[in-house]
Amino acid sequence: MFQTLKAQPADKILSLMQTYKADDRDTKIDLGVGVYKDASGNTPVMRAVKEAERRLVADQTTKAYVGLAGDPAFADAMIELLLADALPREHIAAIATPGGTGAIRQALEMVKLAAPDATVWISAPTWPNHPSIIKYLGMKMREYRYFDEDTRGVDFDGMIADLSTVAEGDIVLLHGCCHNPTGANPTADQWDTIIQTLQAAKAVPLVDVAYQGFGDGLEEDAQATRKIAAAFANVMIAASCSKNFGIYRERTGILMGIARDETEAKMTQANLNFLNRQNYSFPPDHGARVVTTILNDPALRADWEAELEETRNTMLGLRKQLADELRRLTNDDRFDFIADHRGMFSRLGTSEDKVETLRADHAIYMVSDSRMNIAGLNEKTVPILAKAIVDAGI
Numbered sequence: 001m002f003q004t005l006k007a008q009p010a011d012k013i014l015s016l017m018q019t020y021k022a023d024d025r026d027t028k029i030d031l032g033v034g035v036y037k038d039a040s041g042n043t044p045v046m047r048a049v050k051e052a053e054r055r056l057v058a059d060q061t062t063k064a065y066v067g068l069a070g071d072p073a074f075a076d077a078m079i080e081l082l083l084a085d086a087l088p089r090e091h092i093a094a095i096a097t098p099g100g101t102g103a104i105r106q107a108l109e110m111v112k113l114a115a116p117d118a119t120v121w122i123s124a125p126t127w128p129n130h131p132s133i134i135k136y137l138g139m140k141m142r143e144y145r146y147f148d149e150d151t152r153g154v155d156f157d158g159m160i161a162d163l164s165t166v167a168e169g170d171i172v173l174l175h176g177c178c179h180n181p182t183g184a185n186p187t188a189d190q191w192d193t194i195i196q197t198l199q200a201a202k203a204v205p206l207v208d209v210a211y212q213g214f215g216d217g218l219e220e221d222a223q224a225t226r227k228i229a230a231a232f233a234n235v236m237i238a239a240s241c242s243k244n245f246g247i248y249r250e251r252t253g254i255l256m257g258i259a260r261d262e263t264e265a266k267m268t269q270a271n272l273n274f275l276n277r278q279n280y281s282f283p284p285d286h287g288a289r290v291v292t293t294i295l296n297d298p299a300l301r302a303d304w305e306a307e308l309e310e311t312r313n314t315m316l317g318l319r320k321q322l323a324d325e326l327r328r329l330t331n332d333d334r335f336d337f338i339a340d341h342r343g344m345f346s347r348l349g350t351s352e353d354k355v356e357t358l359r360a361d362h363a364i365y366m367v368s369d370s371r372m373n374i375a376g377l378n379e380k381t382v383p384i385l386a387k388a389i390v391d392a393g394i
């Protein structure tokens with residue numbers, strides 16, 4: 001049977017991880033995969049996570065199954081974190097999923113159940129795994145314009161023009177904050193126009209929130225998602241705890257389904273539970289329990305928020321340092337967008353050839369579309385990157 005297998009397309013982020021590992025230059029700089037690194041290049045376990053795990057190990061008395069949707073306390077805590085009181089809790093169905101990717105996958109499976117002919121619209125560009133999963137599931141897909149290659153900001157007119165053509169019932173995948181891979185995000189006013197456009201088109205938003213707390217703050221980063229959740233009859237929200245809790249390998253995420261009323265929410269919940277059962281049965285519990293412990297304990301939560309804020313401020317500082325350094329070296333403000341972008345990534349906006357030059361000549365690794373992980377930098381490597389960008393003629 002296996003003799004019929006063909007090679008699958010490589011994921012450019014994951015293959016870059018391999019190439020980086022194999023490079024033996026000790027000056028190499030990894031700006032590839034989206035993992036937070038501190039000034040010494042480590043991805044630490046957050047203090048609150050360590051403490052919550054310590055309590056779990058000490059107090060947990062069973063590892064028996066929890067439930068198909070995961071622990072209801074996890075759903076409550078995550079809904080409160082992301083949606084606050086944007087809409088009644090009874091209108092929200094939710095399942096725990098293996099990471100944010102699991103939530104995206106289950107959201108798309110939900111579309112296959114509820115609206116199999118719908119087209120899924122993705123931003124151009126988007127996280128490469130979005131189109132990869134959509135294609136794998138055999139779903140219809142289209143792109144809407146998003147990124148302005150000249151300004152490195154949002155191509156808002158293009159975005160709105162394309163979203164106006166979305167058909168009734170189509171799914172529109174939006175990044176709730178910290179757009180991956182560009183780092184460019186709509187303003188609050190622009191979000192209002194996006195919402196009005198999608199309402200007029202009678203579209204169904206699917207919001208991917210993988211970086212809450214990495215942009216402007218936990219509350220600030222949730223604003224667009226809250227508005228969307230309150231503005232449509234049906235919305236799906238895929239949220240990840242990988243980055244903001246730093247628990248990448250624990251695979252902790254959640255899919256929320258916003259329904260029109262309680263009855264519809266119950267039917268949505270039953271279908272979400274069914275999908276979990278079909279795909280992996282019970283979702284992973286450890287990371288979810290750690291997150292719930294932190295969010296429900298005021299002291300742990302305060303400590304987590306403080307550490308997350310340090311993380312965010314570090315990234316903002318690196319953004320500013322890099323933009324300043326490039327302005328100094330080029331005597332030009334064309335790289336100022338790096339300081340305006342938010343989240344872990346910025347798209348430099350250069351050719352694959354130049355990205356390759358940075359790798360070959362300077363041992364600097366970024367994704368081929370010129371996405372850089374800002375958190376892969378530190379105060380000492382920022383000037384090295386800036387000089388390499390100038391030397392490469394970018």
Ligand code: LMR
Nearest residue numbers: 013032033034035127180
């Ligand atoms: C990324 O975009 O680098 C992260 O979301 C990690 C991944 O799975 O691609």
